[in-house]
Amino acid sequence: MERSFFARNPSALIFILLLAAFTLGVTLLSEGFGMDVVSTSMVKTLGKTLCLCLVAVAMDLVWGYCGILSLGHFAFFGLGGYMIGMWLMYERTKAIVISATAGGPLPATPEEIREGIGVQIFGVVGGSEIPPIWYFADSLTIQLALVVLVPGLLALIFGWLAFRSRVAGVYLSILTQAMTLALSLYLFQNDSGLRGNNGLSGLQNLPGAENVPQTLISIYFLWASALALGLGYLLAAWVAGGKFGSVIRGIRDDEARVRFLGYHVEGYKLFVFTLTAVIAAIAGALYYPQAGIINPAEIAPIASIYLAVWVAIGGRGRLYGAVIGAALVSLVSTWFTGGQAPDIPLGFYTVQWVDWWLILLGLSFVLVTLFAPKGIGGLFDLIAGRGSPERHGADLGPDPGALREKEAEE
Amino acid sequence: MSTLLEVSGISVTFDGFRAINNLSFRIGEAELRAIIGPNGAGKTTFMDIVTGKTRPDEGRVIWGEKNVSLLKMSESQIARQGIGRKFQRPTVFEDQSVFDNLLMALKNDRGPFAVLTYRRSAEDADKVRALAEEIGLKAELPRKAGELAHGQKQWLEIGMLLAQEPRLLLVDEPAAGMSPAEREHTTALLVEAAKTRAVVVVEHDMEFVRRLGCKVTVFHEGSVLAEGSLDHVTANKDVIDVYLGR
Ligand SMILES: Nc1ncnc2c1ncn2[C@@H]1O[C@H](COP(=O)(O)OP(=O)(O)OP(=O)(O)O)[C@@H](O)[C@H]1O
Ligand SMILES: [Mg+2]
Numbered sequence: 001m002e003r004s005f006f007a008r009n010p011s012a013l014i015f016i017l018l019l020a021a022f023t024l025g026v027t028l029l030s031e032g033f034g035m036d037v038v039s040t041s042m043v044k045t046l047g048k049t050l051c052l053c054l055v056a057v058a059m060d061l062v063w064g065y066c067g068i069l070s071l072g073h074f075a076f077f078g079l080g081g082y083m084i085g086m087w088l089m090y091e092r093t094k095a096i097v098i099s100a101t102a103g104g105p106l107p108a109t110p111e112e113i114r115e116g117i118g119v120q121i122f123g124v125v126g127g128s129e130i131p132p133i134w135y136f137a138d139s140l141t142i143q144l145a146l147v148v149l150v151p152g153l154l155a156l157i158f159g160w161l162a163f164r165s166r167v168a169g170v171y172l173s174i175l176t177q178a179m180t181l182a183l184s185l186y187l188f189q190n191d192s193g194l195r196g197n198n199g200l201s202g203l204q205n206l207p208g209a210e211n212v213p214q215t216l217i218s219i220y221f222l223w224a225s226a227l228a229l230g231l232g233y234l235l236a237a238w239v240a241g242g243k244f245g246s247v248i249r250g251i252r253d254d255e256a257r258v259r260f261l262g263y264h265v266e267g268y269k270l271f272v273f274t275l276t277a278v279i280a281a282i283a284g285a286l287y288y289p290q291a292g293i294i295n296p297a298e299i300a301p302i303a304s305i306y307l308a309v310w311v312a313i314g315g316r317g318r319l320y321g322a323v324i325g326a327a328l329v330s331l332v333s334t335w336f337t338g339g340q341a342p343d344i345p346l347g348f349y350t351v352q353w354v355d356w357w358l359i360l361l362g363l364s365f366v367l368v369t370l371f372a373p374k375g376i377g378g379l380f381d382l383i384a385g386r387g388s389p390e391r392h393g394a395d396l397g398p399d400p401g402a403l404r405e406k407e408a409e410e
Numbered sequence: 411m412s413t414l415l416e417v418s419g420i421s422v423t424f425d426g427f428r429a430i431n432n433l434s435f436r437i438g439e440a441e442l443r444a445i446i447g448p449n450g451a452g453k454t455t456f457m458d459i460v461t462g463k464t465r466p467d468e469g470r471v472i473w474g475e476k477n478v479s480l481l482k483m484s485e486s487q488i489a490r491q492g493i494g495r496k497f498q499r500p501t502v503f504e505d506q507s508v509f510d511n512l513l514m515a516l517k518n519d520r521g522p523f524a525v526l527t528y529r530r531s532a533e534d535a536d537k538v539r540a541l542a543e544e545i546g547l548k549a550e551l552p553r554k555a556g557e558l559a560h561g562q563k564q565w566l567e568i569g570m571l572l573a574q575e576p577r578l579l580l581v582d583e584p585a586a587g588m589s590p591a592e593r594e595h596t597t598a599l600l601v602e603a604a605k606t607r608a609v610v611v612v613e614h615d616m617e618f619v620r621r622l623g624c625k626v627t628v629f630h631e632g633s634v635l636a637e638g639s640l641d642h643v644t645a646n647k648d649v650i651d652v653y654l655g656r
């Protein structure tokens with residue numbers, strides 16, 4: 001029989017332990033729960049980073065393992081954010097409207113409340129009607145279901161059309177870029193029903209939790225994000241391990257061969273594409289309440305390209321590589337673009353990192369691609385290879401085979 | 411002997427060039443057949459058509475006792491009908507272990523959900539080991555396929571074909587680049603395989619074909635030029651002209 005999941009995936013166990021230690025550490029150091037060393041805004045940044053790590057895990061599964069270079073997964077991430085954002089904004093506005101009318105002689109009728117909500121939310125785009133797509137916005141359950149269903153369905157339909165016609169490689173990448181561009185352009189329109197370029201805002205305020213301070217809410221979201229990342233990581237490790245992983249890596253390396261073995265390659269691609277879209281959507285649904293605002297610029301084509309860059313820098317084809325890449329690059333990026341990085345005066349010119357950071361990122365991407373195709377994750381091979389040469393040698397010897405024989409007798 | 415595969419009157423044109431020209435071919439169950447022919451005769455294209463990679467412009471490809479047409483099926487459907495194929499260039503999954511390569515090929519449910527929840531049984535592990543024994547790669551099971559020597563990769567690919575338990579095996583130049591000893595092993599593998607299923611071998615090397623000791627079909631310019639025992643076809647005047655007398 002096969003060994004247990006963690007015995008086959010020791011890196012998954014290490015990852016889960018590190019993630020738990022990290023979450024505990026931040027909690028203890030936080031403003032809300034402990035020693036007040038880590039500020040609430042820092043906790044939010046870290047919580048958001050965990051969500052970015054989760055979408056990077058999804059990207060690694062679809063690109064690093066299955067070989068589909070999707071440059072559109074941030075569309076699913078953003079859609080997930082929009083779906084939960086609708087509920088957050090609607091319910092929050094409803095509470096405001098109700099409390100504003102509370103002083104009147106008569107309690108407000110449901111129609112008046114709806115009207116008030118409409119004006120409050122859609123006044124900025126010159127409307128007061130609540131668009132039909134907000135029909136379920138007062139139901140948390142339904143909006144949570146939509147977090148999974150809307151991006152999942154989009155991925156399913158898009159993937160079905162693309163894979164069925166055997167679109168692959170660069171063409172597929174371009175097609176996914178077109179998809180995310182089209183979606184973002186659509187959402188930019190005021191009559192898209194999602195407030196055009198204003199997007200949805202005030203998402204950090206949880207309806208029904210008005211009395212809970214942000215110091216605590218930020219920690220709850222950190223926990224939720226860590227939990228989602230942990231579960232997503234385990235799911236991805238399970239999918240990418242075992243025979244399914246064998247098949248999708250086969251598709252990545254030689255699609256035609258897998259077909260002649262009798263596997264329906266398109267079905268597998270569609271499965272992985274849709275599954276990772278759903279993971280991305282869940283990551284987005286956790287990210288935007290921490291960010292507080294979502295607008296169509298979030299799903300601009302460049303966002304999905306960044307995602308690929310993170311995974312490439314971290315090392316694709318290994319899940320912890322994707323996590324390292326996303327965490328490192330997004331945190332460093334926050335540091336550089338947040339104005340924290342000191343400018344470098346060169347006398348004749350001052351290097352301002354807000355402008356130069358992108359060039360630095362692009363340069364590191366090129367360097368990693370050229371000189372370290374395995375990314376930062378590849379460093380672990382060096383450490384493992386040097387640190388324990390005996391074990392490395394034994395891997396190639398008869399030992400694992402002997403183990404299998406013993407297993408067979410069981 | 412009942413017919414397993416019947417190809418009749420197929421033609422294929424690539425950019426105006428007729429690679430296959432009104433070709434007909436049939437093979438029975440448990441038969442070993444060699445296909446020879448000069449470069450560009452259409453041998454690989456013929457296999458492409460049978461396995462669904464290339465669609466013929468005309469003609470029929472009929473399979474099995476139910477006489478189903480393969481022309482409407484996708485590559486993976488055809489493979490699941492029981493047709494296995496080995497490519498001219500050895501194609502194994504270099505990044506994965508020999509064990510995983512064989513396990514992936516092993517006859518089992520091919521659906522994504524079945525594969526996702528697949529748990530390796532002792533029985534399947536035994537099958538993989540037995541196959542590895544047969545192709546002489548037992549000691550290499552945990553190694554990455556990419557680390558194997560060229561000949562070993564060819565055997566691994568043959569092993570992957572056998573793992574599919576196909577009823578028809580199409581093998582394109584299995585002995586290319588092999589040493590004489592390796593060739594002998596390959597011959598033995600194919601002859602053994604043909605005891606229980608149909609095997610079609612494309613090969614340039616006459617010695618190799620002679621050792622297979624089977625009926626030979628000669629392709630030339632996309633059609634069958636001659637068919638019969640090796641001695642019979644090598645005595646054929648046309649064959650001598652186009653192929654042996656080069
Ligand atoms: N996809 C294609 N597009 C254009 N021409 C092709 C294509 N596939 C094959 N051909 C041509 O068809 C002819 C037959 O090719 P094929 O590969 O079947 O020959 P072969 O008998 O396998 O030769 P070899 O012994 O060299 O492997 C060749 O002239 C080849 O150039
Ligand atoms: Mg050929």
